[in-house]
Amino acid sequence: MNMKMKRGRLSSSIIAILLIAVLAGCGNGGSGEGNGTASGGNENGEAGAPKSATLTFWHHYSTASPEEKTLNEVLIPKFEAEHPGIKVNAVAFPWDQLHKKIQIGGSAGELPDVARLDIIWVPEFQDAGLLVPLDEQFADFDEVVGQFLEGPVSTAKVGDHYYALPLNTNTKVLFWNKDLFAKAGLTEAPATTDQFFSALGKLKAANPDGWGYGEPALQGWNILPWLWSNGADVLSPQYDSATGYLNAPETANILKRLREAYKQGELAGFEQGNVPVTEGHANGTYAMMAEGPWAFAQFQSQFPDFQTAVAPFPGGETGSVQVLGGGDIGIFSQKHKQESWEFVKFMTSEFAQKEMAKAGQIPVNLQAIEDEEIRKIEYFAPFLEQLKTAKARPPIPEWPQIDRILSDTMSSIFMTDRDIQAELDAAAKSIDALLAK
Incomplete structure (x- = not known):
């Protein structure tokens, strides 16, 4: 990466393990129009006057998992409280069904505003012209992307541009x-x-x-x-x-x-x-x-x-x-780009990453990883060790x-x-x- 990464005071042992693993990965509705008015941002990602919007968020958090409960009961309510006028309609799909849903939606013109993506889907959906290039659209992209581990960030890059932000990393x-x-x-x-x-x-x-x-x-x-x-x-x-x-x-x-x-x-x-x-x-x-x-x-x-x-x-x-896994979060919306960007930033923020870590997701946000409460989650240790030899699935469309x-x-x-x-x-x-x- 050419951009300067803001790493903070992260434990060298944890970051070394994660970087080794995730660098291997370099090279799992509705129309999104909601019921509000148009986006409050222009094509350069500059915020305009606050306007209402309902965002559709497609994801593959299991309906039987603590992750979906955290999403619906903690994260979305907090985001909506912090962003008056923006509502989030979260829709869960099984992993394989979500992939098919986006494929079909791309052809039919019925896509969500935002979606949680398996890291292996990013090249495919970028190749189909479905994802918004974040670094071209939003002026604060460089500042935002500096909050994450470099390896997970690389899974969202196709060619010279970034089409998502990292959401979590994992293995088995x-x-x-x-x-x-x-x-x-x-x-x-x-x-x-x-x-x-x-x-x-x-x-x-x-x-x-x-x-x-x-x-x-x-x-x-x-x-x-x-x-x-x-x-x-x-x-x-x-x-x-x-x-x-x-x-x-x-x-x-x-x-x-x-x-x-x-x-x-x-x-x-x-x-x-x-x-x-x-x-x-x-x-x-x-x-x-x-x-x-x-x-x-x-x-x-x-x-x-x-x-x-x-x-x-x-x-x-x-x-x-083992196989290197993880999720990215990308924007499909053409109508609510700025509102979608605000939600993407929130889902990758220190707060959201810490809450999802408590539900079993290994975070990629540097401040969340460094957090004392998160570092006490003992069961993360064997996964961090397995990540040392994990391999990514082929990063091709x-x-x-x-x-x-x-x-x-x-x-x-x-x-x-x-x-x-x-x-x-x-x-x-x-x-x-x-x-x-």
């Missing part, structure tokens, strides 16, 4: 149920891939009505850590080919082991009707799962008596490599389409007895054709 670690492990004669979480598969059989034998591991989906977010940790990948380092990578022997080998465990009833969670994984981990259905820091907040809220344990994701040939091909291929592999290598060869060919367009 292994959660394991000590009671279920003890029943199976196990005392420690599996440190390696081999130990993981060995533990699955013992856990299933000790808990026949449950599963050793819960995986809620078969998308890149779920599958990539298994591939990366075991010497496999989806694309070349240049992101220009899947052949020789997705269909490499290393990919087929780890998928064969995972499918065998699924067929033996040792892992579940991604089929319709399965017990939701986080809830299932708390009630003894799944002995292990890989999840983010928000799971702790959900346990505290819904299962206060449950005590889980965490460990690094099982390491394979290339170590313990085609990734959402590639992810769908990957998910469909994984479903075919797990749900049928089709030849794994043939399925991977076909998927690699489809992805190569997509990249060649």
Whole structure:
């Protein structure tokens, strides 16, 4: 970045960990017109006379999570109190549905004013011309962006401009149920891939009505850590080919082991009707799962008596490599740009970031990270450690389409007895054709 970053007096140990991780990520309605009058800002982001507006905010905070409760009961009321005349209509969607909703809305001209975006969506929506370039539109952008860690800021940059602000950063670690492990004669979480598969059989034998591991989906977010940790990948380092990578022997080998465990009833969670994984981990259905820091907040809220344990994701040939996640917040509105910008700034402010941190979101605001109350959240520590080796999904506009091909291929592999290598060869060919367009 060319701009000067205002870092404040941040703990060097915490910022070093976060910067290492997030720099890897450089290179998850309605029309927004509301019922008010036009924006109070002009094309240069200069505020005009205060005018009323109702902003539509689309997001993918789970309706069962503390994050959405914090959004609706703490953040939005405070924002509206501080900004008389501006109302916020927050609409929740599941992660994948929100992505489709914005895609369809872009074609139909029905978009929100503001949306919470998975970091992998920013290049796609920028490429489609849907996002407002913040650094071009708002005169105080440089001042605002100096409040954040540089790595997360980079996830919102496409080409020479910034199309969002960072909202949070994250990754996943292994959660394991000590009671279920003890029943199976196990005392420690599996440190390696081999130990993981060995533990699955013992856990299933000790808990026949449950599963050793819960995986809620078969998308890149779920599958990539298994591939990366075991010497496999989806694309070349240049992101220009899947052949020789997705269909490499290393990919087929780890998928064969995972499918065998699924067929033996040792892992579940991604089929319709399965017990939701986080809830299932708390009630003894799944002995292990890989999840983010928000799971702790959900346990505290819904299962206060449950005590889980965490460990690094099982390491394979290339170590313990999890996926780098996080969210950005972007503006789609053409009518309420300035009001939308005020809301975006509020959601990334120290206050909002601290409140969301209490709900399980790792903040990117420097002052929020440094806050004494936030630094006392002990369960952030294992995620900060896992972030050291976390990798970002390919930062290319085609990734959402590639992810769908990957998910469909994984479903075919797990749900049928089709030849794994043939399925991977076909998927690699489809992805190569997509990249060649």
